[in-house]
Structure formats: C-alpha cells, structure tokens
Amino acid sequence: MMPAILWQTIGSQRRGFQYFHIAWTLAKRELKGRYRGSWLGFFWTFVEPLLLTFIFFFIFVVIFRQDHQNYLIYLLAGMLPFFFLNSTVVKSTVSLSGYASLIRQVYCPREVFVMVGVLSELYHFVFSLVVLTPFYFYYGVLPSWRIIGLIPALLLITLFSYGLGLFCASLNVFVRDTRFFITLLFRMWFYLTPIFYTVERLHNLGPTAIHLYNLNPMVPLLGIFRWALVPGESLPAPHFLGIMTAEIFLATLVGAVFFARNDNTAVKML
Amino acid sequence: MSGEASHQPGDVIRCEGVSLTFRLPERKQGVKDVFMSPVRALKTREFHALDDVSFHVGPSEILGVIGNNGAGKSTLLRILGGIYQPDRGSVSVHGRIGMLMELGAGFHPDLTGRENVYLNASLLGVPTSVIEGCFDKIVDWSGMSEFIDMEVRHYSSGMKARLGFAVAAELRPDVLLVDEVLSVGDADFRRRCDQRFEEFVAQGTTIVLVTHSLQLVRERCTRALWLDKGTVRLIGDPDEVLSAYQADLQEVRNATLAQDNEKRGDPENAAETVAETMELEAEAEVEAETQEVPEPAESEPVAAAPAPVIPLAHPSDANPPAMPAAPTQPKRWGIGGLRIEEVVLRTRDGERRYSFDMGQYMRFDLRFRAERPIEKVLFGIQLATVDGTLATGVNSLLQGKPADIEPGQGLASFEIPELLITNGDYLVSAFAFVLDGGARTDIDYWKHCSVFEVVGGPRWKLGIGWLPRVAFHQFPLESGEQDESSDS
Numbered sequence: 143m144m145p146a147i148l149w150q151t152i153g154s155q156r157r158g159f160q161y162f163h164i165a166w167t168l169a170k171r172e173l174k175g176r177y178r179g180s181w182l183g184f185f186w187t188f189v190e191p192l193l194l195t196f197i198f199f200f201i202f203v204v205i206f207r208q209d210h211q212n213y214l215i216y217l218l219a220g221m222l223p224f225f226f227l228n229s230t231v232v233k234s235t236v237s238l239s240g241y242a243s244l245i246r247q248v249y250c251p252r253e254v255f256v257m258v259g260v261l262s263e264l265y266h267f268v269f270s271l272v273v274l275t276p277f278y279f280y281y282g283v284l285p286s287w288r289i290i291g292l293i294p295a296l297l298l299i300t301l302f303s304y305g306l307g308l309f310c311a312s313l314n315v316f317v318r319d320t321r322f323f324i325t326l327l328f329r330m331w332f333y334l335t336p337i338f339y340t341v342e343r344l345h346n347l348g349p350t351a352i353h354l355y356n357l358n359p360m361v362p363l364l365g366i367f368r369w370a371l372v373p374g375e376s377l378p379a380p381h382f383l384g385i386m387t388a389e390i391f392l393a394t395l396v397g398a399v400f401f402a403r404n405d406n407t408a409v410k411m412l
Numbered sequence: 413m414s415g416e417a418s419h420q421p422g423d424v425i426r427c428e429g430v431s432l433t434f435r436l437p438e439r440k441q442g443v444k445d446v447f448m449s450p451v452r453a454l455k456t457r458e459f460h461a462l463d464d465v466s467f468h469v470g471p472s473e474i475l476g477v478i479g480n481n482g483a484g485k486s487t488l489l490r491i492l493g494g495i496y497q498p499d500r501g502s503v504s505v506h507g508r509i510g511m512l513m514e515l516g517a518g519f520h521p522d523l524t525g526r527e528n529v530y531l532n533a534s535l536l537g538v539p540t541s542v543i544e545g546c547f548d549k550i551v552d553w554s555g556m557s558e559f560i561d562m563e564v565r566h567y568s569s570g571m572k573a574r575l576g577f578a579v580a581a582e583l584r585p586d587v588l589l590v591d592e593v594l595s596v597g598d599a600d601f602r603r604r605c606d607q608r609f610e611e612f613v614a615q616g617t618t619i620v621l622v623t624h625s626l627q628l629v630r631e632r633c634t635r636a637l638w639l640d641k642g643t644v645r646l647i648g649d650p651d652e653v654l655s656a657y658q659a660d661l662q663e664v665r666n667a668t669l670a671q672d673n674e675k676r677g678d679p680e681n682a683a684e685t686v687a688e689t690m691e692l693e694a695e696a697e698v699e700a701e702t703q704e705v706p707e708p709a710e711s712e713p714v715a716a717a718p719a720p721v722i723p724l725a726h727p728s729d730a731n732p733p734a735m736p737a738a739p740t741q742p743k744r745w746g747i748g749g750l751r752i753e754e755v756v757l758r759t760r761d762g763e764r765r766y767s768f769d770m771g772q773y774m775r776f777d778l779r780f781r782a783e784r785p786i787e788k789v790l791f792g793i794q795l796a797t798v799d800g801t802l803a804t805g806v807n808s809l810l811q812g813k814p815a816d817i818e819p820g821q822g823l824a825s826f827e828i829p830e831l832l833i834t835n836g837d838y839l840v841s842a843f844a845f846v847l848d849g850g851a852r853t854d855i856d857y858w859k860h861c862s863v864f865e866v867v868g869g870p871r872w873k874l875g876i877g878w879l880p881r882v883a884f885h886q887f888p889l890e891s892g893e894q895d896e897s898s899d900s
Contacts, residue, residue, distance in 0.1 A: 161535075163534060164531070164534055164535060167527075167530065167531055167534065168520075168531070171522070171523055171527060175522060241520065243519075243520065243521060244519070244520045245495070246490070246495065246513065247495075247511060247513040247519070248493065248495070248511050248513070248532070248535050249493050249494035249495050249509070249511070249535070250535055406496070406497040407435070409495060409496060410432075410434050410435075410496060411436075
C-alpha cells in the first residue's frame with residue numbers, strides 16, 4: 143500500500159508536466175533575456191568555463207604538474223556538469239519567490255517554475271559542451287562511440303537537479319536563508335567531488351575511504367560523463383553506479399514529496 | 413473545446429463550507445531570531461481569511477463581491493481560480509477560468525506584453541495557433557500596439573488592466589474572475605469594458621467581480637455577496653445586499669465615533685486651561701485673572717479630577733489659525749462655577765448617536781452642574797470641520813433666553829429640526845458664558861468635546877453649508893430686452 147502522500151506527489155507532478163509547455167515558454171524567455179544588452183551575448187556561455195579552465199590549467203598543470211594526459215578535457219567534463227547542477231539548484235531555490243507575482247495571479251502548478259530553471263540551465267549546459275572542441279584538437283584526440291554515455295548521464299543529472307531544485311524551492315519559501323546556505327554547500331561539494339583532481343589521487347587512502355567517497359553521487363556520475371567524453375577514462379565500478387542511481391532517485395523522490403506536501407502552505411506564504 | 417463539454421446544467425461555481433487559514437510568522441524571521449528567542453521565532457499568528465463560505469453561482473451570472481479591506485475577497489477569488497487550496501470545504505468551478513487579479517492579470521513583469529499574451533493564453537489552455545489568430549484583435553482592443561513589445565514591468569496598472577481584459581475578452585473563458593481591475597482604467601476603457609460585459613453575459617460567461625465600486629455592483633451584477641471578516645454576511649439581490657452593507661458601514665463608523673467621543677468626554681482627557689476669555693474690554697478679565705492665574709493647578713475650581721494643565725498662550729486660541737488635522741484634541745477653559753459634564757447627541761427618538769443624516773433632526777443635550785447661583789447664563793455650541801474651520805454655531809442669546817442658574821444639575825438642549833450641513837465629520841464645542849456689559853466671559857468652554865458625522869448629503873460636496881429649496885430657472889432673454897438694458 144502506497145501512503146497517501148505518494149499519490150499526492152504523483153498527482154502534483156502529473157499536473158506539473160501537463161503545464162510543461164509553460165515551463166518551456168518561460169525557459170526560452172529566460173535564455174533570451176539572460177545576455178540581453180551584453181556585448182558578448184551568448185558567447186558568455188563559453189567564456190565563463192573557458193576562463194575557469196585557464197585558471198585551473200595554470201594552477202594544476204603549470205604549478206602543480208598535474209599529470210593527467212588529457213587534463214583540460216578531464217577538467218571540463220567534470221566542471222560543466224557540476225556547474226549545471228549548481229546553477230540549476232540555485233536558480234530553483236529562488237524560483238517560487240521570483241515568480242511570486244505570477245503565482246499569485248493565475249493558477250499554474252508550482253512545479254513548473256522549478257522546471258523553468260532546469261530547462262534553461264540544461265539548454266545552456268548542452269551548448270557549453272561545445273567548449274570541449276578546441277581541447278580535443280589541442281590534445282589530438284577524438285571522442286569515441288562512448289559519447290552515447292552522455293544520454294544516461296544527462297538524464298540522471300537532470301533528474302537529480304530537478305529533485306534537489308524542488309526541495310530547495312519549497313524550503314526557501316519557509317526559510318529564506320536556504321539560498322545563502324545552498325551557495326555555501328555547493329562550494330564545499332565542489333571540493334568533495336573530483337573536478338580538478340582525479341579519483342586515483344585518493345587511492346592511497348584505502349578502500350573504506352574510497353567507498354565512503356563514492357557515496358557522493360556526483361563522483362560516479364561525473365565518472366560517466368568522463369567515460370563518455372574523455373578518451374582513456376574507465377567507467378566507475380558497477381556497484382558505485384548502482385548506489386549513485388538509487389541515491390539520485392531517492393533524492394528526487396524526497397524532493398518531490400517535500401514539494402507536494404508543502405505546496406499549498408508555500409503558496410499562501412508567497 | 414473542453415470548456416464547451418464541461419458546461420453542465422446547474423451551477424457553474426460551487427463553494428461548500430470553504431475555510432482558509434494563513435499561518436504567518438509574527439514577524440520576518442532570520443537565523444538570528446531563531447537563536448536569540450526561539451519561542452517567539454517559532455510562534456505563528458493564525459489569520460482566518462475565509463471561514464465556512466458557501467455559495468453557488470449559476471451560468472451567465474455576474475456575482476459582485478463586496479466587503480471591507482481584508483474581508484477575504486481576493487483570497488476567495490484565488491481559491492476559485494485554484495491558486496489556493498481550501499483548508500476545509502470544497503470548491504468546484506466548471507469550465508475554463510480566466511483571472512484578472514488586481515495588479516496585472518497573470519502577467520510576468522520580465523516578459524513583454526506580447527509574450528505575456530501568449531503566456532496568459534497558454535495558462536488558460538488556449539493553443540498557440542488560436543492566439544496567433546486573434547492576437548491583432550487583442551492588441552487593437554487594448555489600444556496597446558505601441559507598447560506591446562515592451563516589458564510589462566514598465567506598464568502602468570491601467571495598461572496592464574487593458575491588456576489583461578483584452579486577453580480575457582478575446583479568449584472567452586467560461587468563468588471570469590475579476591479583482592478590482594476595472595477601477596484602474598480611464599473612462600474610455602471603462603466604457604468599453606461595460607460593452608464587453610454585455611457580450612460576456614450574452615455568451616454565457618459567468619463572472620465573479622470583486623470591487624469597491626458599489627455603483628458597479630448595482631448596475632452590472634445579478635447578485636451580490638458581502639464578505640465580512642472571512643464569512644458571508646449576506647448574499648442575494650444587489651440592492652438588498654448593498655443597502656445592508658452601507659447601513660453596516662454607517663453603524664461601524666458610528667461605533668468608531670462613539671469610541672472617540674468617549675475619550676473626548678472623559679474629563680481626564682480634556683486639557684484644562686486657565687481662564688480664557690473673549691472680552692473686548694480688559695476689565696471684565698480681572699475677575700478671571702485673579703481667580704485662576706496664581707496657582708493654576710490647585711485652584712482650578714472646575715477640575716473634577718487632577719487634570720493636566722497647559723498654559724494657554726493666547727485668547728485667540730478659541731479659533732486658532734492653524735489647527736492640526738484630526739484628531740483634534742479637546743481643550744477647555746473658563747472661570748468656573750458651572751461645568752458642562754456631558755454633551756449628548758441625540759436623534760428625534762432620543763437615541764444617542766454619532767452619525768446623522770443630513771436634513772434630519774438632531775439634538776445637542778448639554779448636561780451641566782452649577783456650584784453657585786449664576787445670573788443670566790448663556791449656552792452655545794459651535795460646529796467645526798476636522799481641520800478646525802468653524803462651520804456654524806448657535807447660542808441661547810440668539811434665542812434671547814439668558815437663564816438664571818441655581819446650584820445643582822441642569823440640562824441645556826438645542827434642537828435642530830433640519831441639519832443643513834453637508835456630509836463629513838464635525839467637531840462639537842459646547843460652552844456656557846455670561847455677558848457683562850458687552851464683554852463675554854466664558855464660564856466653561858469645552859472645545860471639541862465631541863465629534864459626529866453627517867451622511868446622506870449631496871453627491872457633490874460644494875461646501876459646508878446647504879441651501880435648501882433652491883429653485884433654478886433658465887430662459888433666454890429676448891433680444892429687445894437686452895438692447896434696452898445696454899442702452900440705459
């Protein structure tokens with residue numbers, strides 16, 4: 143027997159997806175409006191990761207002699223997905239308060255406003271992957287058939303960001319500190335995740351530490367991204383992949399339940 | 413479309429025992445508050461926005477929702493529109509719902525007018541192809557073609573209302589929920605809205621209209637719903653509901669005024685002052701001066717209670733040039749020997765009231781107590797507007813009746829058969845005085861001791877006074893007559 147709250151959550155999500163086209167309209171608008179009035183416009187999508195790549199290149203290749211053979215591809219293949227998750231969750235956190243005027247004026251399932259953040263950031267993320275191209279030329283390598291691994295990786299990270307986004311969006315209505323807390327949390331998470339360093343570096347810590355480390359779902363998830371994008375990377379161990387998938391589904395479920403449960407209270411507080 | 417199919421015989425809107433409670437924190441909370449005073453931080457205030465509201469609305473009805481601010485009108489619309497879910501009770505609305513809330517009709521400020529039209533339509537469930545077909549008509553009707561590609565945040569509320577109403581009008585929802593939108597438009601917009609309303613009714617659209625314009629309810633609505641503190645006070649024929657609502661407004665006002673009067677009538681509250689007189693000749697003042705000035709606080713003979721004493725600057729205080737706006741505080745002065753204890757405002761039936769209809773009977777009862785026999789005492793009242801402007805007055809000298817007062821209680825009464833001052837609030841000053849060879853000496857002057865309101869006056873207030881039985885004639889003058897007058 144499924145508890146009533148699950149049915150409520152399913153109903154809430156179904157209503158949300160019936161209004162998916164609204165989310166799409168708003169997301170398109172957000173993308174259009176983002177760089178309006180700026181000189182570089184859409185190129186900012188590439189400028190930011192490129193600039194960060196050069197910074198990390200300087201620190202880890204020039205100074206610390208990082209010896210990964212395709213280091214910059216490796217770095218970007220981890221950084222871009224992580225930034226996608228980061229910016230989606232931050233954007234979702236303020237989505238309900240940001241769209242409060244609309245929410246108070248006309249009926250629209252509130253899930254839609256979390257979807258807006260996910261959609262616009264996803265679009266942005268997929269395009270920013272183009273940044274990898276010059277680095278393939280630089281290292282003289284090409285992505286192989288394994289690039290299809292992007293599909294499950296994208297699905298998982300999108301689901302994850304939606305789930306976390308739902309949770310934070312709802313929480314932020316009650317506790318306005320959430321948005322500041324989230325920013326800090328992601329900064330810590332960034333260092334706990336192999337983005338500018340490799341997992342191999344931690345092998346001397348022993349198997350227990352590695353197991354614990356892999357409980358961070360972003361570790362195996364970035365592993366899939368790297369397997370798909372970085373030549374010579376191997377897929378994380380199957381049990382790590384399994385645990386990661388379970389964690390992401392669980393997090394999404396918790397986020398959706400939390401959102402559905404608080405939806406009616408939250409809308410009254412906007 | 414789906415809207416057509418969902419038309420059912422019977423009610424379009426059903427509200428059964430709907431209740432909604434807001435739980436609001438006592439004040440805005442931060443982490444600091446939670447740590448500093450966790451008990452207070454977690455305390456919430458419950459606000460019953462709606463309590464057991466039930467009503468039905470049939471097809472092509474226009475229901476006008478009236479009530480004071482905070483009565484729950486907008487909350488009710490949000491529940492009908494599905495934005496809020498009721499805590500208790502059930503709501504069902506058949507058909508496509510269009511909403512025009514107070515500021516901006518479901519518009520997002522960051523989107524342009526054009527984008528908002530599309531967004532609004534898709535929120536109504538209208539496919540994009542249909543909107544494209546009637547987009548030009550919408551823009552035409554709203555008269556917003558110049559601004560349609562501008563972000564809505566730059567729109568005025570009138571512009572938002574125009575566009576919102578145009579979308580709603582063109583997309584023909586089955587149910588239209590309108591919140592005070594029509595009042596922001598200009599005359600031309602309102603005229604066209606009126607026209608649209610007739611079309612809506614002809615199409616069978618059901619409208620729920622929240623408004624403060626009682627005239628709109630009277631003219632347009634088939635029924636009216638009066639919400640009061642979240643409950644239904646009355647629902648039914650607009651004229652009936654409106655007159656009950658207006659009567660209640662007057663009653664509430666009367667109660668507020670009664671409270672104000674209670675404070676004014678309290679002797680503790682009146683700023684007692686040393687003797688102040690209005691003599692033209694100085695010698696009459698001597699008596700007062702010698703009696704009062706040396707020790708004002710102790711020797712105040714009329715002070716029933718230790719009242720605060722403020723030294724009065726000038727005798728002209730009786731009619732100060734710049735009186736602060738309401739609430740004007742009461743003041744009193746006088747040589748004493750007789751004290752006005754209470755000023756009661758009564759209707760013809762003797763009922764104590766603070767709200768009177770213009771042109772009706774009104775009576776001022778001045779209850780006083782004399783401490784010693786005084787000869788030839790005169791009583792008077794003056795009425796001033798809340799900014800202190802003297803409106804009119806009356807005293808017993810005009811009636812030629814100076815009275816010799818014996819010690820003890822007495823009553824002086826002014827009967828006004830026809831109250832010919834126009835609507836507004838008036839401050840009452842009551843006083844007793846004696847004339848001593850042309851000079852006036854105030855025995856007790858109680859300034860602004862009471863306040864009352866006049867209602868039901870002319871639609872356009874032209875001034876304080878009212879000229880009764882005015883006749884108006886208009887006719888052309890014959891040209892010969894005109895020539896004659898100019899010749900002479």
